[in-house]
Amino acid sequence: MATIKSVKRWFWWHKWTSLICTAFLLLLCLTGLPLIFHEEIEELTEAKKELTHAPDAKPVPVDEMVKTAVAHFPGKVAKLVVWDKEHPGLVNVTVGDSPSSAYQTDKYVAINAYTGEIEDTPVVQEGFMWVMLRLHVDLFAGIPGKLLMALMGILFVIAIVSGIVLYGPIMKKFDFGMIRTEKSSRVKWLDMHNLLGIVTLTWATVVGLTGVINALGDVMLYAWQQGQLTEMTAPYKNAKPLTGELSSLDDAMKIVQQREPEMQPYFVAFPGTMYSSKHHYAVFVRGNTPLTERLLKPALIDAQTGQLTDMREMPFFVNAYFISQPLHFGDYGGMPLKMIWALFDIATIVVLISGLYLWFARRKSSKEQLARMEASYNLTATI
Template sequence: MKLKTAKRWFNWHKWTSLICTIFLLYLCVTGLPLIFHEEIEHLLEENKEAVATPQKLSLDKLAQIAESKYPNEKVRYAFWDENEKNKILFDVADRPDAPYEKSKYLVLKEYTGEILGAPKTDGLMHIILKLHTDMFLGIPGKLFLGVMGILFMISIISGIVLYGPIMKKYDFGMVRKNKSKRLQWLDTHNLLGIALTAWMVVVGFTGVINTLSDVILGLWQQGQLAEMTAPYKNQQPLTGNFSSLEEAKKAAERTITDMKVSVIAYPGTPFTSKHHYAVFMRGNTELTSKLLKPVLIDAKSGSVTDTREMPWYVNTLFLSEPLHFGNYGGPILKIVWAVFDVFTIIVLITGLYLWLARRRAEKQQQLLITKEPLS
């Protein structure tokens, strides 16, 4: 590699790394507990077992129980968690398009209607999640972290370009222990960085995609969802009583027999129209369980009006979020993700140390030059 080209790559690596390092440290530290968020939440929350009895209550009855807890407010979402058997989570709010901060959540037994409590939306894990995803700044915070992720990807690529020529002169993975402390840190930084490259690319790339979730939702709403609900565009919004929620669920299950219901969105929410229930189905395998397929149900007649595969960009988001946190393949992969996360923190700290040490050495050298007597 020519000296001029190498210097250019070095500057790319140095400045992109410096700009994003503090934020990446912040993301690595907040991301570490989120890898085990399910296990931590299970320990922190009071868990009551939902024991099965001969027959489940209808969804309409369960929704009435949830609404009775909060007079003058209505259910707008129903959720099923594949890890929580015989339970249903309702989102209740004063209007369908209310901000998520206004949501009230209730977990009910599907067989008895007993209220098991509410998941904590202001607890420690929720705070860490908000810090990690948008720094409590909403969409601007997400997009800012997305820019930091892009800089991170550039620093990785430039690091790879620089590492190749360096290793032509030395053994791969060498750490010069008999040299200065700064060179030992440099070798450690380079070794861990190149060893973690694949993982950092995966986590960095999926992180950038996750920061675009609101953009992707908007594209889906204006694209596929608008096409699916186009025949109802000029109709008056439904008011008053909707058709049976239970029958909407059964209609979706009859339409797609090899998937199960994951979420039902009421009319007027951002994930459907003002005329439809949107029943989102998920697959039964480790991979397809991360994907959703919408079935639209006319909330007046109860009939299925449309169902389609999600666009590629939405599926990319669905697959990116669990991959970002190592949520594939059980606890073993989570442990691997956590170990790599810790090593990445070391890479970032050593990179920051090397920059500070280099600046200090340059200042000392400049000081010596200025003190030299004139000949």
């Protein structure tokens, strides 16, 4: 009896967690499919630009590139400088209304690092891929949307675990992968649902867990700001606001490069932005291997004196967030892995649709059975 109760309990968990999150998961799978191939789609839809410079050209000072970007958008201030990994030799400068202004008002300037000339001023907040990304990440609802997606991801993982518990005892009686073609349509769909569910098990678990981590990225960033970053900037808690011209960003880069010669720059956050304090440049560097290039190390440079004040490894939960991003989209193994990710994504869509079909079919079957019982009762009562 205890076993029957346990099975019923797991079935209840599997049914309701699946039903609650299915619509959201279908949306995530459908929007995730083009996002897997976002680089290839962008190459096809965007005009290609070749970066040209003299063979013996040296990089233009970062300070000059920042001045160029700010001059291109009068009234804006520099917020971020990002070294483009996909296009070596290209530096992207983000400018905004203020260091802490919302990203929706930001402008972007892509500069040739060897000529100092502006290559492009991309508008990233429009187009098909932008819509797919926003639907996938937060449903255009900001932080509440991300938290909702995180909850749906947790329910998805529970549905996977409960499905495993239910699938094990069932398969003791049948061969693995069996499809009972001689049975009703509902039974055939049930077998297909179970088969695809178990085949995509590992992938779905990985994508589900990394999706939850990605959705909680803002929460993790806030925890880092309130924890490690606050600790690193504690001596500046009562410091006077910055005045006058800031120290050289190029000098700051040299200091960090001397401290970590085996690492390369990823991005620099200006004072007052969400990645820094009100008194520091935050220079983020990364490794050179496929794994370490996802792990960032921040260095804080006093923006008034140009001195290095602190440099530490990021907390484990932030590193987990950085690693989960490429893992979620299969974006670390080239086209073969992307194709595998896409096939599993499509198989998961079939699992979700078949699950909905089975639920509706079961409800219809139960109603028909109840109608037959009532008809039988009424017929008996009239005899």
